[in-house]
Amino acid sequence: xxxxxxxxxxxxxxxxxxxxxxxxxxxxxxxxxxxxxxxxxxxxxxxxxxxxxxxxxxxxxxxxxxxxxxxxxxxxxxxxxxxxxxxxxxxxxxxxxxxxxxxxxxxxxxxxxxxxxxxxxxxxxxxxxxxxxxxxxxxxxxxxxxxxxxxxxxxxxxxxxxxxxxxxxxxxxxxxxxxxxxxxxxxxxxxxxxxxxxxxxxxxxxxxxxxxxxxxxxxxxxxxxxxxxxxxxxxxxxxxxxxxxxxxxxxxxxxxxxxxxxxxxxxxxxxxxxxxxxxxxxxxxxxxxxxxxxxxxxxxxxxxxxxxxxxxxxxxxxxxxxxxxxxxxxxxxxxxxxxxxxxxxxxxxxxxxxxxxxxxxxxxxxxxxx
Amino acid sequence: xxxxxxxxxxxxxxxxxxxxxxxxxxxxxxxxxxxxxxxxxxxxxxxxxxxxxxxxxxxxxxxxxxxxxxxxxxxxxxxxxxxxxxxxxxxxxxxxxxxxxxxxxxxxxxxxxxxxxxxxxxxxxxxxxxxxxxxxxxxxxxxxxxxxxxxxxxxxxxxxxxxxxxxxxxxxxxxxxxxxxxxxxxxxxxxxxxxxxxxxxxxxxxxxxxxxxxxxxxxxxxxxxxxxxxxxxxxxxxxxxxxxxxxxxxxxxxxxxxxxxxxxxxxxxxxxxxxxxxxxxxxxxxxxxxxxxxxxxxxxxxxxxxxxxxxxxxxxxxxxxxxxxxxxxxxxxxxxxxxxxxxxxxxxxxxxxxxxxxxxxxxxxxxxxxxxxxxxxxxxxxxxxxxxxxxxxxxxxxxxxxxxxxxxxxxxxxxxxxxxxxxxxxxxxxxxxxxxxxxxxxxxxxxxxxxxxxxxxxxxxxxxxxxxxxxxxxxxxxxxxxxxxxxxxxxxxxxxxxxxxxxxxxxxxxxxxxxxxxxxxx
Numbered sequence: 001x002x003x004x005x006x007x008x009x010x011x012x013x014x015x016x017x018x019x020x021x022x023x024x025x026x027x028x029x030x031x032x033x034x035x036x037x038x039x040x041x042x043x044x045x046x047x048x049x050x051x052x053x054x055x056x057x058x059x060x061x062x063x064x065x066x067x068x069x070x071x072x073x074x075x076x077x078x079x080x081x082x083x084x085x086x087x088x089x090x091x092x093x094x095x096x097x098x099x100x101x102x103x104x105x106x107x108x109x110x111x112x113x114x115x116x117x118x119x120x121x122x123x124x125x126x127x128x129x130x131x132x133x134x135x136x137x138x139x140x141x142x143x144x145x146x147x148x149x150x151x152x153x154x155x156x157x158x159x160x161x162x163x164x165x166x167x168x169x170x171x172x173x174x175x176x177x178x179x180x181x182x183x184x185x186x187x188x189x190x191x192x193x194x195x196x197x198x199x200x201x202x203x204x205x206x207x208x209x210x211x212x213x214x215x216x217x218x219x220x221x222x223x224x225x226x227x228x229x230x231x232x233x234x235x236x237x238x239x240x241x242x243x244x245x246x247x248x249x250x251x252x253x254x255x256x257x258x259x260x261x262x263x264x265x266x267x268x269x270x271x272x273x274x275x276x277x278x279x280x281x282x283x284x285x286x287x288x289x290x291x292x293x294x295x296x297x298x299x300x301x302x303x304x305x306x307x308x309x310x311x312x313x314x315x316x317x318x319x320x321x322x323x324x325x326x327x328x329x330x331x332x333x334x335x336x337x338x339x340x341x342x343x344x345x346x347x348x349x350x351x352x353x354x355x356x357x358x359x360x361x362x363x364x365x366x367x368x369x370x
Numbered sequence: 371x372x373x374x375x376x377x378x379x380x381x382x383x384x385x386x387x388x389x390x391x392x393x394x395x396x397x398x399x400x401x402x403x404x405x406x407x408x409x410x411x412x413x414x415x416x417x418x419x420x421x422x423x424x425x426x427x428x429x430x431x432x433x434x435x436x437x438x439x440x441x442x443x444x445x446x447x448x449x450x451x452x453x454x455x456x457x458x459x460x461x462x463x464x465x466x467x468x469x470x471x472x473x474x475x476x477x478x479x480x481x482x483x484x485x486x487x488x489x490x491x492x493x494x495x496x497x498x499x500x501x502x503x504x505x506x507x508x509x510x511x512x513x514x515x516x517x518x519x520x521x522x523x524x525x526x527x528x529x530x531x532x533x534x535x536x537x538x539x540x541x542x543x544x545x546x547x548x549x550x551x552x553x554x555x556x557x558x559x560x561x562x563x564x565x566x567x568x569x570x571x572x573x574x575x576x577x578x579x580x581x582x583x584x585x586x587x588x589x590x591x592x593x594x595x596x597x598x599x600x601x602x603x604x605x606x607x608x609x610x611x612x613x614x615x616x617x618x619x620x621x622x623x624x625x626x627x628x629x630x631x632x633x634x635x636x637x638x639x640x641x642x643x644x645x646x647x648x649x650x651x652x653x654x655x656x657x658x659x660x661x662x663x664x665x666x667x668x669x670x671x672x673x674x675x676x677x678x679x680x681x682x683x684x685x686x687x688x689x690x691x692x693x694x695x696x697x698x699x700x701x702x703x704x705x706x707x708x709x710x711x712x713x714x715x716x717x718x719x720x721x722x723x724x725x726x727x728x729x730x731x732x733x734x735x736x737x738x739x740x741x742x743x744x745x746x747x748x749x750x751x752x753x754x755x756x757x758x759x760x761x762x763x764x765x766x767x768x769x770x771x772x773x774x775x776x777x778x779x780x781x782x783x784x785x786x787x788x789x790x791x792x793x794x795x796x797x798x799x800x801x802x803x804x805x806x807x808x809x810x811x812x813x814x815x816x817x818x819x820x821x822x823x824x825x826x827x828x829x830x831x832x833x834x835x836x837x838x839x840x841x842x843x844x845x846x847x848x849x850x851x852x853x854x855x856x857x858x859x860x861x862x863x864x865x866x867x868x869x870x871x872x873x874x875x876x877x878x879x880x881x882x883x884x885x886x887x888x889x890x891x892x
Contacts, residue, residue: 195498204489207478214476215490216461277480334658334855 021270021278021322025285028318032289036296045299050174052295059291061178062237063261064284067269068182068189069233070262071283072226075193076206077275078127078134080227082142083234083262086116087253089145090238095158095248102163112235119145120231124224142259153250160246168243178240183284185233190280198225206275234258264311265290268318289314389452390415391580392437392468392549397446399432406432407604411446414549414580419571421595421612422584424624425811429604430584431473434551437582438470439463451548461490469542470551473809475534476541479527484508486526487541511540515570531676532563539570550574551582556590557809560676560837562875568594586811587838588617600624624812632812633844634819637827642667642847644702646831647687647800651696656682657855659696664800664831669822671846672835674874679855680835681723684802687833688720689713700800714747719798721789723805723835729789730777736763737773740791748796755795762791767817783814790821801825803834807841819845839867 037047046052066083073080090112097108119141126137170177193199201222204212212219234253241252263273268286271278293314297307395411407429414420422430436443439457448455450468457463460470477486484505485492492499493507508522520533529537535555542550556564571581571594585591591598591612598615600607600623607623621632643666652660657679664670674680686693689707697704700716707713713720722728730739737759744755759773766787770780777785786806793801803822807815822832822845836842842849849861851873859873 195501197492197494197499200485200492200499201490203481203485204478207480211476211478212490214460214472216459217490272480276478334653334655 022282022285024321025269025282025289029285029289029292032292036292039296040299043300047296052299054171054174054176056288056291056295057174057179058176059294060284060287061176061182062240062256063258063265063290064179064182064287065185065233065237065240066258066262067265067283067287068186068280069230071266071269071271071278071280072189072193072202073134073230074206074263074266074271074273075275075278076202076223076226077209078138078223078227079263080123080138080230080234081135081259082119082123082138082145083230083237084253084256084258085142085145085149086119086231086234087238087241087256087258088149088248088250089253090116090235091242091245091252092149092153092157092248092250094164094239094242095156095160095246098158098160098164100159100161102161105161105164109239112239113232116231116235116238117228120228121224123231124220124227127227128220128223146254149250153248156245156247156249158242158248160242160248164243165246166243168240178243181236181240185236186280186284189229189233192229193280198222202226203276206277208276261290264315268315270322286318391451393447393449394433394437395447397433397436397448398444399429399436399441400444405604407436409446410601410604410606412599412606412609414582416548416578416580417575418597419575419581419583419595421591421598422582422601423586423588423591423598423620424601424607425813428601428624430601431553432604433601434470434553434582434584437463437468437551464542464545464547467546467548468551469545469547469549471535471538471542471553471555473553473557475538477526477534477537480525482523482525483520483529483537483540484522486537487511487522487544489541507544508540511543512536514543515540515573517570530563531558532560532566535559535563535567536570543574547579549580549582551584553584554586554809555583556585556587560674561839561871562675564590586809588620589840591620592617621812632816633841634816634823636847637823640667640823640827643829645699646701647833648699648702649687649693649696650698652686652693652698653695654682654686654691654693656691657686657852660857662850662857664833666799666829666831667826668847669826669832669834669845671842671849672833672852673839673842673849673870674835674852674858676837678852678874680852681804682855683852684720684804684833684835687713687800688718688802690720711747714743714796717797717799718802719793719796719800720802721786721793721804721806723808725782725785725789729792730785732778733776735774736768736770736777736780736788739777739788740773740795743792744795751795758795759791762794763787766791766821781811781814783810783817786810786814787817790818794825798830800831800833803832805835805837807836807838839870842870843867 033047040047040052066087070080070083093112093115094108097111098104123134123138123141126132126141127134130137132140166177167181168176168178172180193202198221201212201217202225204215204217205219205222209219237258238253242248245252265286266278266283267273268289269278269282269284271282290311293310294307297310390413392414393411394413397407397410398405399407410429410433412420412422422433424430432441435441437448437457438460439462440460442458443456450466455466457466457468463470478489481489482505484501484507487508488504493503494500495503505522512518512520512522515536517536520529520536526534526537535558539550539552555567559567571583574581583591583595592615595612597609598612598620599609600620602624645663645665647662647664649660649662652662660683662670672680672683682691685691687698687707689709689712692706692708698707699705700718705716707716707718710720726732731742737756740759740763741752741756745752763770763773768780768784768787768791770784777788780788806818806822810818822834826832834842834845843864843866847863849863849865849870850857851859851861851870853874853876858876861869861873
């Protein structure tokens with residue numbers, strides 16, 4: 001009898017996938033570009049000129065690096081507020097070690113990456129082993145680095161040789177090398193998430209630590225790896241800034257506001273702030289939206305305070321859109337005026353509930369009720 | 371990966387005559403000086419479904435968790451396939467061929483079915499996760515169970531509870547389990563979904579898998595199990611072939627005394643009064659054209675499949691997702707309830723289906739929980755209710771260490787009683803109960819039933835949703851059956867299961883064969 005009742009269940013049609021978050025980001029990006037292009041056209045400027053495209057892409061690269069790392073950390077339900085200080089520290093270490101001599105470049109890059117990795121390791125250990133909330137843990141390590149910077153540096157320091165400055169200054173056509181590097185790192189991060197066990201476990205730990213643990217996952221490891229990679233990507237941003245400035249600066253990170261902006265870009269890209277869902281490409285989309293909005297407002301010579309207002313509105317609106325999409329888990333079964341209550345139900349009227357139960361047509365129901 | 375080499379798979383006779391796959395003996399366990407398991411043992415054979423029953427607190431879950439490696443045992447031995455084993459983690463047990471489907475799902479809603487099945491042991495190819503292979507293998511496992519309606523690529527969030535349950539089972543199978551333990555696998559399922567689980571269990575049985583099955587639903591135990599072991603107060607009462615037992619005998623062994631009136635009759639002096647709750651053509655986005663009347667002193671049962679709009683109906687009455695069409699009257703007065711606060715003031719109480727998520731603040735005390743609604747809506751009465759609280763808890767037979775104990779340490783049945791105490795304090799005139807006895811033991815169930823009868827006698831109108839048909843039939847003065855968002859039938863008290871099921875599945879019209887099939891299956 002069990003077989004009889006199980007057998008006639010029809011093959012369920014492939015469920016309609018919910019609109020992918022990164023797709024929405026893409027649509028929003030296109031919309032922002034169209035609006036921006038129209039606005040610039042009204043003052044006789046071409047949004048798509050090579051120079052303007054280069055400006056936008058240049059604007060993306062530094063925040064892009066930081067946001068890639070931030071995505072990994074947020075996916076495992078942590079947060080990194082120490083990134084602006086890591087950015088500043090990296091620029092200083094790089095410029096000091098290089099000291100204007102191209103021969104020192106490899107050593108400088110290596111030291112910067114190792115120092116960043118150690119900071120990330122500390123963050124990861126504090127979050128996963130000492131169970132300190134990521135917000136607080138990285139606020140603490142950030143302040144420690146800030147104290148070190150404030151004590152030891154009064155202003156810019158070191159000198160970056162021309163060879164290294166080229167990274168921030170050259171491009172392939174209208175595309176800056178720095179943006180290409182950033183996109184390459186994004187590709188690596190996306191592959192890491194999709195194709196490595198650690199990547200999968202970052203999602204698992206962020207989604208539900210208890211479930212991850214009961215599935216035999218050592219839950220500390222993905223968190224530590226994510227924090228190390230986050231600090232390293234912030235260090236890459238610091239190296240890029242040093243290359244652009246030609247010197248190291250103790251305030252370049254905080255001036256950029258990379259802590260909150262990177263978090264905003266990640267959330268704008270559809271990643272859940274509580275972890276477990278999201279993607280690198282969504283984040284890149286979020287970064288691009290910020291870059292386009294900034295660019296359009298700069299060209300229009302909008303008051304800089306209004307810029308922040310617009311950024312704020314974009315962030316809040318984006319999250320409100322995602323949240324509203326999460327609420328409609330239950331799809332309405334009946335329209336505003338109920339189902340058609342006339343004698344003859346129109347076929348395919350209001351009864352498509354998507355549950356695909358057998359023998360479920362509107363006429364069936366009428367007969368039951370009769 | 372040991373594949374198909376285990377003895378169970380080859381001897382797929384379905385009869386339980388082979389050597390035992392698993393032998394547990396003399397298992398003991400105590401927590402903080404309290405002994406919860408004293409010398410319990412049992413044997414599982416290939417192809418056998420072994421029922422494990424007992425009241426909450428009898429030690430069933432502890433027993434399973436020791437086998438699964440969640441808890442360390444204090445004493446005793448476990449032999450799996452002839453070798454002594456001592457697992458320290460559920461994953462270790464699963465890899466050795468002993469999988470457990472826990473009551474709480476261990477799934478990540480945002481990840482796909484395949485990613486969940488292979489969580490923590492993702493297959494790799496050339497150093498990278500083999501996503502295609504993962505999906506392919508998951509499909510094969512689903513096919514083996516005859517499941518063709520779950521997409522291995524779909525996110526788990528998009529699945530029904532029953533489908534998620536199947537994913538849990540597939541997870542167990544993916545490690546080539548010879549023994550699968552299931553803790554209350556049907557607690558969240560509606561009757562037709564239970565049938566699906568039955569067919570899966572029978573398939574596993576044919577493949578020679580031994581199944582340890584824990585359930586509070588005795589009908590399932592008799593439907594499925596070859597052997598039944600009864601635990602009481604952490605000790606073994608008996609192990610017998612199911613054929614030698616009947617429900618009354620089983621209940622007697624579980625509680626140590628016969629429950630003469632499992633579903634108590636109406637208390638003498640209960641009278642049907644004026645209609646307290648009336649719905650006329652009421653509807654919103656989720657339910658439509660509902661006509662319903664519940665009178666003072668009346669218990670109306672709502673039957674229907676999961677997703678048929680039962681919960682949505684009571685939520686609409688309570689103003690969670692208010693009615694947008696038709697009329698609703700309380701005590702003859704037309705009302706428009708648009709929020710929970712207003713509902714409470716109007717004399718409504720809603721005991722929700724998911725008490726842990728919606729009914730209780732688990733890390734707060736019994737008193738804080740019981741006073742929650744009173745404090746926020748009728749704050750002036752807080753003091754009086756607080757003084758009465760110990761008496762109320764005693765009358766509900768809540769077993770606790772006092773009103774300051776955190777509710778997370780109570781058993782499911784006692785937690786539910788705290789939820790009831792919380793709502794009784796508001797002196798409701800209409801009580802809406804959504805699955806009031808889900809996952810609680812027999813003793814607590816009877817306490818809930820008695821309470822319902824007592825409230826009815828006091829003139830309260832009661833609307834009760836239940837997925838357990840015997841409960842609907844045993845308690846209701848009238849039965850409303852929901853199907854696809856509408857009331858498909860209103861049936862008198864003591865209607866038979868076949869009629870209710872037919873109305874619930876929308877096959878009432880067929881009459882002959884379909885109804886007979888459904889009836890026979892239940």
